[in-house]
Amino acid sequence: MRPKKLVPFLLGSPHIVVLTGAGMSAESGIKTFRDADGLWEGHDVLEVASPEGFARNPELVLNFYNERRQQLNEVEPNQAHRDLAQLENDYKVTIITQNVDDLHERAGSSDVVHLHGELRKIRSTVNHNDIQDWTEDINLGDLCDNGHQLRPHIVWFGEAVPEIETAIKICYAADILVIIGTSMQVYPAASLIDYVQPDTPVYYIDPKPAIGSGGMITVIAKSATEGMKELLNIFQRKKP
CATH class of the missing domain: 3.40.50.1220 (TPP-binding domain)
Incomplete structure (x- = not known):
């Protein structure tokens, strides 16, 4: 001590x-991460901020974070x-x-x-150490060098x-x-x-x-x- x-x-x-x-x-x-009603801009947080939500509907999750990333261009x-x-x-x-x-x-x-995590970074869905700077949208079919889908570099509920x-x-x-x-x-x-x-x-x-x-x-x-x-x-x- x-x-x-x-x-x-x-x-x-x-x-x-x-x-x-x-x-x-x-x-x-x-906008704050979680409103009093447990929704994040109209979405159940577990649908857009959990591995299970991403597995169920990856396009919804990618679009949600694309919008958040775009919003960063509008604020100071x-x-x-x-x-x-x-x-x-x-x-x-x-x-x-x-x-x-x-x-x-x-x-x-x-x-x-x-x-x-950081909105302006991405990582592979398989290799979590494969982190890159990213300012554009992430779409289904955007892959890392090893052929795995890219995802936002965000710590979701249930993740370490x-x-x-x-x-x-x-x-x-x-x-x-x-x-x-x-x-x-x-x-x-x-x-x-x-x-x-x-x-x-x-x-x-x-x-x-x-x-x-x-x-x-x-x-x-x-x-x-x-x-x-x-x-x-x-x-x-x-x-x-």
Whole structure:
């Protein structure tokens, strides 16, 4: 276990780890993954986000993600994305995101771990390590070099989360944890807060926070953009 961090801001350049969810991109116009009625833009999530759904109707699933990919061309990073990128001017920042868009990267963040995959990447249905960048539609009959159907590089319900072990190690080494726009209900991502050291400050930004302030946790019950403004002010005040 690392030595107790009395005041992270006095220890040079602290490592800020940021966990982001759907609320981070909502203000850019990206619709949230799951509505209150369990539907995703009119679809049962298990029909468009599970291996079983893909096996039953691959064309429906491919078209669904084609539409999501096309939507990325119509949206831009919001101020919260840009503020996180600017933090790299003063801190080491690692972003762990549950989002499958590329708005963090487009805002300028340089160290981003995608837990649930990326819309602008594809992989083979057989060799999951055969991952490629992809900006066009994926159609039935689009094959990898070994002749297997291509699919979105997305972690569907019931599939393993390959990057979770990497994320756990990052959280363990964090000096500060910031959580933005996530309900803290989707596992294994929600468990990452349990892997930071007991003396690690945690800032949780969400208009409907699922946890309360107390101990090392500070809750900022605001949207991503407004919450980031407040967080930046907090960080500025804590600087020596």
